[in-house]
Amino acid sequence: MLWYNILSLAFSALAIIISIIVVIYTNKNHRIECLKVVLDIETEMNARKLEFDKTSKEVCLLNITSDANENNRDEKIEILGNYFETTKENYFNSLDRLCYCIDKKYLADKDWRSEYRNMLRDTIEAFPDDFNAASAYRNIKKINELWQSN
Template identity: 30%
Template sequence: MTTEEIGLYIQAVSAFSAVGALVFTGLQLKGVADSARTGAEASRISSLMAVLQLEEGIRSARRRWAEAAGQAMKIANAVKSANPPSDDEINGAKALLAESAEEYLNTMDRLCACIVRGLVNEDVYRRDFRNWIDETVREFPDDFRAGTRYFHVLRCHNQWKDEKSAKDPTVMALLNSSNP
């Protein structure tokens, strides 16, 4: 074997080794990419499960608030009756109503925080929750004044209200008529 043949043999082995290394690296990168996709999917599912739990929490808190409001109405109506409720019953009903309203507003704010932070698809949640959020802001006007601690609810409400108004044909006609 000549020196030239040995040199070619070494180049061939080096080239074969380089190709093998590239194939091996490619397989490793594919594995990393597959792992990243799996991790992203797991993260998406985890986020979805957390949001679904928040939705159930909102429904549960709203139900509890409605029950407390019903109980408060019964006590308010009983005040005028021949057998009025005691001060403890009245104060207990007020406390339960305030506590259940706060629980409802807190869970609604957590859901809106997920929307604002992009943890869920805003378009889907806008469609599903816009009316519910509008109703909440109308039902609890004192809780949505300047400096509110439920600022995520208020942010969704204001942003979506503006978008809704912008798409309203009546509003658009008024805007267009004021611009000559």
């Protein structure tokens, strides 16, 4: 009977130690996965911002360099204008998803605030029509208000 109790105690202690090791390992893996998600979000946002900036540049260059008598100038402006709106919407959607994740505490506010606080404010100021009262980008507006008030 004594051996049975000692053996049970030893197996219980071993099970506890293994459980602690598994929890520590799982927690470490979870942090690494969270970091991967953060980096993926940032990569996606940067890609969309780059595309948005390239489109903005193309529209500006077309307005500067186009000859007033060019036959297809209006068509080019319309095509670039549509593409500009699409890239802008894609970029704003990625920002809105980031802000949603911050608002719902999927991502730590402190990790993003210092780098994106001014960028959010500048984006809203540059495109006021997209961030009016009926805006679809409520998460951007909410996080911006929070960050600007602190």
